[in-house]
Amino acid sequence: MAGKLSGRMLLVVDGPAVLVHTLEFLRLARQNGLTVRVFPTASALLFQSINAWAAYSGQPCREFERLSEEDLQAAEVRLAAPASVRLLELLLQNDQTARYPWLLAPALLPEDKPEEVQQSFAALLQKHHKLLLPGADVSDLGAMGKLALASPGHCLEAALAELIPQELAGVRVLLTVGPTIEDIDPVRFISNRSTGRMGQALALAAARRGALVTMIHGPLADPVSDHPNIRPLAVRSAQEMYDATLAEISRTQVAILCAAVADFTPNIYTEEKIKKQGAEGMRLLLRRTPDILASLGQQEKRPFLVGFAAESNDLELNARHKLQSKHCDILCANDIREPGCGFAVRTNRITMFFPDGEKEELPMLSKDEAAECICTQIARRWAK
Numbered sequence: 001m002a003g004k005l006s007g008r009m010l011l012v013v014d015g016p017a018v019l020v021h022t023l024e025f026l027r028l029a030r031q032n033g034l035t036v037r038v039f040p041t042a043s044a045l046l047f048q049s050i051n052a053w054a055a056y057s058g059q060p061c062r063e064f065e066r067l068s069e070e071d072l073q074a075a076e077v078r079l080a081a082p083a084s085v086r087l088l089e090l091l092l093q094n095d096q097t098a099r100y101p102w103l104l105a106p107a108l109l110p111e112d113k114p115e116e117v118q119q120s121f122a123a124l125l126q127k128h129h130k131l132l133l134p135g136a137d138v139s140d141l142g143a144m145g146k147l148a149l150a151s152p153g154h155c156l157e158a159a160l161a162e163l164i165p166q167e168l169a170g171v172r173v174l175l176t177v178g179p180t181i182e183d184i185d186p187v188r189f190i191s192n193r194s195t196g197r198m199g200q201a202l203a204l205a206a207a208r209r210g211a212l213v214t215m216i217h218g219p220l221a222d223p224v225s226d227h228p229n230i231r232p233l234a235v236r237s238a239q240e241m242y243d244a245t246l247a248e249i250s251r252t253q254v255a256i257l258c259a260a261v262a263d264f265t266p267n268i269y270t271e272e273k274i275k276k277q278g279a280e281g282m283r284l285l286l287r288r289t290p291d292i293l294a295s296l297g298q299q300e301k302r303p304f305l306v307g308f309a310a311e312s313n314d315l316e317l318n319a320r321h322k323l324q325s326k327h328c329d330i331l332c333a334n335d336i337r338e339p340g341c342g343f344a345v346r347t348n349r350i351t352m353f354f355p356d357g358e359k360e361e362l363p364m365l366s367k368d369e370a371a372e373c374i375c376t377q378i379a380r381r382w383a384k
């Protein structure tokens with residue numbers, strides 16, 4: 001199906017396999033469409049049997065000692081996580097295994113310094129190998145002590161970077177995501193039903209293709225994706241989103257404006273909570289907020305612009321008008337009346353319109369899959 005990831009991974013696990021950690025990695029990898037074949041070392045098998053690893057991965061499993069040339073060749077990405085120092089040496093000194101590129105996540109003691117580990121392996125590491133060093137996270141194995149290891153998310157992103165063509169490598173992308181909040185008084189505000197899921201999916205899809213993403217976002221339904229290429233910047237109101245976007249724009253090559261920005265904001269913010277004081281009604285005066293997308297479209301040196309439009313009628317007519325009036329390079333439109341489309345659902349049916357008169361009608365897809373398709377068009381069109 002359009003936009004779905006896939007890939008064959010070979011995973012060597014070494015003992016004491018940080019079980020929860022490895023299981024979480026397997027879950028993430030499978031969820032992201034990877035087929036993982038596990039090769040546990042003898043020490044990993046002291047903790048979990050071959051059958052257990054086969055069940056966790058959903059694939060046949062063999063001992064590391066029986067790893068063959070065929071297995072090495074069949075894999076598109078090879079990961080050793082966790083890897084003891086002994087396993088690292090074994091993989092890197094053996095001609096048969098060292099010929100293939102490896103992602104290596106050494107299991108370190110909390111006091112080990114990652115730079116020193118990197119240095120100690122420098123002589124063995126060829127250009128095609130990557131050492132995945134731990135961040136601040138330390139796994140607590142209870143009676144077995146503590147271990148520092150690259151997180152499951154870190155390992156997954158490193159693996160996906162090997163599988164996904166890096167067609168946006170180094171491209172500076174700015175995204176606006178989620179709703180904005182327009183405060184009325186200290187307790188009340190105006191907002192909308194956006195969850196930020198479409199924008200978050202786009203941030204991740206672009207980051208996974210190598211883009212350096214600045215994500216300017218309102219309040220989100222899900223946590224921000226843990227990807228080293230995503231820099232989140234939280235804002236609240238439409239004005240704050242506008243200011244943050246304009247401050248970043250000179251460094252931006254591609255801007256994707258996905259946020260559901262409030263079009264109107266209260267004329268004045270009341271510092272103290274508004275009391276009803278026996279009134280039967282009240283009048284709230286609103287004024288227009290700045291249109292971020294339109295402002296970027298008017299810039300002399302504007303970035304490649306991707307806009308969104310949620311329409312309830314005359315989709316193509318309205319979308320083409322927005323494409324032109326806001327000077328977009330791609331306009332992604334959806335019909336909000338269609339079930340499964342738009343706000344607060346996990347799917348969307350988007351049609352992309354382009355200035356050359358072309359369009360691409362996507363089928364009903366998950367927002368992650370739709371984001372993949374949009375990024376494919378960006379990669380195809382932005383440099384032209």
Ligand code: CTP
Binds near residue numbers: 259261291308
């Ligand atoms: N947008 C923006 N700043 C605003 C309003 C909208 O950047 N203040 C962006 C959105 O992020 C989206 C596109 O503009 O990319 C939506 O355009 P808009 O004309 O606001 O769409 P609608 O809200 O559907 O407008 P209308 O009500 O006029 O149809």
